Amino acid sequence: MAPEERRAALIAATIPLLHEHGVDVSTRQIAQAAGVAEGTIFGVFETKTSLVVCSVVKALDPEPTLEALGAIDLAAPLRERLAAAADLVHERFAKNAQLMTAARKLVIAAQDQDTVKRMTAGREALHAAIVSVIEPDAGQLRRPPGAVATLLLMFCGANTYGPFGDPTNFSGAETVSLLLDGLLTRGAQ
Template sequence: MTPTDVGTDPRAATAGDGAARAGRAAPLPPDERRASILRAVRPVLLERGVAATTRELAEAAGVAEGTLFRVFSDKLSLIGQAAFVAADPADAVPDLDAIDRALSLRDRLVAVMEIGLARIETTMRWMAILHEIGRVDPRPQAERDAAGRDGWAQWVQRQTEGEAQVRAALERVMGPDPGLRVSTARAVELFNVLLVGSSMQLVDARRRGVEAAPVDPAELVGLFLDGVARRT
């Protein structure tokens, strides 16, 4: 499942030179091409899961099907890597950093809550896709078990590193702000409790087939900043 090195083929270099002479954009370096494909196929995978065809994935990425298999060993490898990267918590950092710091603390936190709720919703879908891959993986069980152990170790490391980056981004969005009566780090911890807790409540309701009211980000931020006790 390791991508092949598409940059060592002399024919590729010759083709690239020819494209440059013809006035076309030069091919992307292998790592950039791989990252571009993984991002481009996300909408198709979120809609179709492992049922997505290589043709659909190639069209989404704007490349030929043969190009996919020069970068990824097979379709399941492509889908698995796309899900693995998309579920990385750090993927939300650019959106968090783009929040306007001139907004009030309340409005900044509503924007954070909207991003967070959407991210958790999407991450749950990526997790389901990874489970789908496990069900249809044609490799022998021993090979699948070994790959699963390695993949889990990578997953834990990626999640740990990504969560640390998200916490740092949240601290940049939150403060320091005179409206906080606790440290910025503590405020981030409490905010995450509310965000994750409300998301898991929705997930559990769906699992049980119970109709759940949609979460209002502004209401959650009001709860976070103002509490529920009547002020005297």
């Protein structure tokens, strides 16, 4: 197997282990999952940390979410578009909650500026994709689409990571209702 293929195979084997065990996964577990000798890992990666960082970055690749956001029908009503976007973001955050927390620690510890740039670019692309979903109805909003996108991401993040979050019962539609309607019942002062 060529080095790049071996590298990709090790990353692919590591991602499910990261979801299961977090960043404390052992090189023995990774080698076993990849079907290689443990020393093979270090023929492709300098350290276990470098393999874990590459695997976390790959697992957090925003492209599938960006594609799904791009497929939202911009002719649909704003509330419907935003609910679909919120559901996609909730799903992404919930699926990767453990990895996102680990990624912050790993990237800071590794002081790898290239990885920081890639992760920042991914966050910016996610924000921009949500802005695109909102922009057709910008004139109906008191805040610019970028600010609304930030609030949507904040609510989804707090619902996933915050101590009071409830991702199973707090849907995209509920998030959008909070954003667009606030907390007062209709007609309440």
